[in-house]
Every structure is written in C-alpha cells, then in structure tokens.
Amino acid sequence: ARTGIELRPGLDGVPATQSAICDIDGEQGLLTYRGYPMQDLAANSSFLETAFLLIWGELPSRDQLAEFEHAVQMHRRVSFRVRDMMKCFPASGHPMDALQSSAASLGLFYSRRAIDDPQYVYDAVVRLIAKIPTMVAAFQLIRKGQDPIQPRDDLAYSANFLYMLTEREPDPLAARIFDRCLMLHAEHSLNASTFSARVTASTLTDPYAVVASAVGTLAGPLHGGANEDVLAMLEEVGTAENAGAYLDEAMAAKRKIMGFGHREYKVKDPRAVILQALVEEMFARFGHDELYDVAVAIEREAESRLGPKGIYPNVDFYSGLVYRKLGIPRDLFTPVFAIARVAGWLAHWREQLGANRIFRPSQIYSGSQLRAWMPIDERV
Ligand code: SDX
Numbered sequence: 001a002r003t004g005i006e007l008r009p010g011l012d013g014v015p016a017t018q019s020a021i022c023d024i025d026g027e028q029g030l031l032t033y034r035g036y037p038m039q040d041l042a043a044n045s046s047f048l049e050t051a052f053l054l055i056w057g058e059l060p061s062r063d064q065l066a067e068f069e070h071a072v073q074m075h076r077r078v079s080f081r082v083r084d085m086m087k088c089f090p091a092s093g094h095p096m097d098a099l100q101s102s103a104a105s106l107g108l109f110y111s112r113r114a115i116d117d118p119q120y121v122y123d124a125v126v127r128l129i130a131k132i133p134t135m136v137a138a139f140q141l142i143r144k145g146q147d148p149i150q151p152r153d154d155l156a157y158s159a160n161f162l163y164m165l166t167e168r169e170p171d172p173l174a175a176r177i178f179d180r181c182l183m184l185h186a187e188h189s190l191n192a193s194t195f196s197a198r199v200t201a202s203t204l205t206d207p208y209a210v211v212a213s214a215v216g217t218l219a220g221p222l223h224g225g226a227n228e229d230v231l232a233m234l235e236e237v238g239t240a241e242n243a244g245a246y247l248d249e250a251m252a253a254k255r256k257i258m259g260f261g262h263r264e265y266k267v268k269d270p271r272a273v274i275l276q277a278l279v280e281e282m283f284a285r286f287g288h289d290e291l292y293d294v295a296v297a298i299e300r301e302a303e304s305r306l307g308p309k310g311i312y313p314n315v316d317f318y319s320g321l322v323y324r325k326l327g328i329p330r331d332l333f334t335p336v337f338a339i340a341r342v343a344g345w346l347a348h349w350r351e352q353l354g355a356n357r358i359f360r361p362s363q364i365y366s367g368s369q370l371r372a373w374m375p376i377d378e379r380v
Helices: 038-044 047-056 062-074 080-087 095-108 118-143 157-166 172-184 192-201 207-218 226-237 240-252 270-286 290-309 316-325 330-355
Strands: 022-025 030-033
Touching (some): 030 038, 030 047, 038 270, 047 157, 047 172, 062 118, 080 095, 095 118, 095 207, 118 157, 118 207, 172 270, 226 240, 226 316, 226 330, 240 290, 270 316, 290 316
C-alpha cells in the first residue's frame, strides 16, 4: 500500500478536478452556474441560454443566442436509422437503457474529427442538446406502438419536447415551468454522472460516448430516479395526517426518505425551494394535486426528525409533482433529468479537453500476495 495516502471511499471530499463551471455552498444552500446564482437564472433565463452559459462560460449575446437556438432547432430530427433501431427495443425496456443506446448510436453518424476543432465541439453540443429530447419522446411513442412524431419548428425547445411526448401543444405556462425545471437540473458540479463524463472525456473519446457513459451512471437508483420514488412514497403515505407516523416507522426501519439528504447540502436544496414555488404556480393554474399536501406534511414532520442531522429536501423531492402535472410518465422522469443534465455533461467534456490529463487514480491493493501456479489436479 502507498504510504501517506489513506483510502477515501466514494472519493468523499476529494477534489478530483479543478472546474470553473458550477459552485455549491452546501452550508448556505447556494448554487451558482459560472458565478450566476440559480435563483437569477431561473427567474430570467431559458434552458438554452443557460446551456450556452455552462458550456462556453459567458451569457450569449442576442446574436449568439439566436444562432444557438436556430442551430438546435435545425438539428432536432433524428435519423430514421436511429428511430428504426429504437423500434427493435422491447417496449418493456428501461427508458434509460433505451436513451443510453440511442445516444451512443449518434456517434456512428458523426466522424470523430479532431475534437480540438471548435466547430466540431459546437456541432456535437448542438446535436446532443437537440436530439436527446427527440429520442426520449420517440421512445415513448414507439413503446405505445405508434410512430414517433417529428419536431415542430414553430415551437421553442421545451414546448416542442412536451408536444413530441404528449402529442398536444402544451400551455405556454406549462412549457415555461418545464423549461425552468431543465435549468434547475442542468448542472451540479461533480455528481456521479458528471464524474463519469469527465473520466470518459479524459481519454479523448467522442462526445456521444461521453454522454452515453453519463446516462448509464445517472440510471442508477441512488442518483437518478429518486423523484419517482418520492411520488410512490407520497401515495403510500396517503394523507397529510399519516406523515409523522410514516417517518417514525421508516426511520425505525433505517429506511432512507427519498428526496431527502445530499452529500453537499446541509440545508434545503436551493433547487427544491424553487421547484416548490413552481409546483404552487402549476397547481394555482391547472388544479391542485392532493399529493402536494402530503409532501408539505412530510417536509414539516421531517424538520424535527431529520433537520438536526442536516437532512432536508433535495432537488428530487418536489420535481416529480411538476412532471406528474405536465403528464410526463413516471418512468421518464430520469430521462428528463438527462435531457437537462446533458448541458452540464457537455460543459465538463469541453473543460476536460482543456485539462488534457487522463484520469488514472491509484488504489490500495488488498488481494493475495505473490504465490506459485497451482496445476488444476492439485486444486481442491
Ligand atoms: C441527486 O451529487 C449530486 O449532486 C446529485 C444530485 C445532482 O444534481 O446531480 O443532487 C441529484 O442525486 C439527488 C439525490 C437523490 N437521491 C435521493 O433522494 C435518495 C435518498 N438520499 C440518500 O440516498 C442520500 O441522502 C444521498 C445519496 C443523496 C447522499 O448520501 P450521502 O451523502 O452518502 O450520505 P450518507 O448515505 O453517508 O448518510 C449520512 C447519514 C446516514 O446516517 P448515519 O448512518 O450516519 O446515522 O445521513 C443519513 C444516513 O442514514 N441519511 C438519511 C438520508 N440520507 C442520508 N436518512 C434518512 N433519509 C435520507 N434520505
């Protein structure tokens, strides 16, 4: 074992890279993208403008934003070859497996030209941000036995995704709220899927493989999918009155409360604060959902039980209530997380190209010491 370097499981607290993209103050509950507070972006920006900021480091000029939005709009369509491949996927397949396969397949269509060519980087960013929503929506229609519908160029990014997914043009407020959800989920420093993206990017492979690697990592239940589990929990609790008893029973059984806790935040996740306001805006306009009353009761009852341990709602606690009201199927919540997080993954891909150092950490060996070969007849 190498002396002086102790093992840090999960790399807890180990700075594995230097990055200028996102900063989290877990004590104050502050989240900034390239120095801009999340609250300001959620109030004033759009997902595409925020994606541009994350990837290229500055808010775009009016012309830069118009050109980026137009480029994304022109690249929304996915080749019939990918759509035909998706028709071979079993309808019962996990949506994140479908997204990982279809995202990786994009790499078959675009050459691995010199990735230090800014035009290649721009084109890859545009294609991935433009095509991932189309693939998620296509998967939904295909598994229902229908042909996917083509993007509508007259609809903005978020409205077009909801249209392709639900076959109905969304209410402008619903589209605006969804666009804010994408901004809130776009980036979060070195979470597991972004770390996967950086390790993969460090070998200088193509960006489609980088995103496929990150999608596979996000698919794990400890990272993506907690917002699905939150809705299941709210349905199990049933009424606000049951919240306290539910928490007592779960904690006695040492079960983790889904949508609570975070490696970084020791206060309520600032994204949960904003998402809760979006939930209330949704329900004021489109009708109440009694599961929200249960969620508020769970949060209230958890304050005394988990608050002292620094465990508060995270980004997943309220997001599922928004997506449910938007008519997004529950098992597509994590693919929606991926639609947003691809902006962060691509920002880290681009930053890693500049770092130009392959990840190759060491280990502490704990296996067998040197030993002689054993012929098979002598083995027990
Ligand atoms: C995301 O990294 C990111 O930034 C992720 C993310 C992003 O934007 O990319 O924010 C997105 O993944 C949000 C998290 C979604 N997952 C969940 O909501 C699942 C439930 N949460 C827990 O699994 C947990 O809180 C984690 C995984 C989020 C964080 O786990 P940690 O930091 O490794 O904390 P831990 O497991 O070491 O727990 C520390 C203590 C333990 O108690 P003790 O053993 O010390 O007595 O806190 C307890 C845990 O039991 N604890 C919880 C709890 N989370 C931690 N107890 C009850 N309920 C919980 N949710």
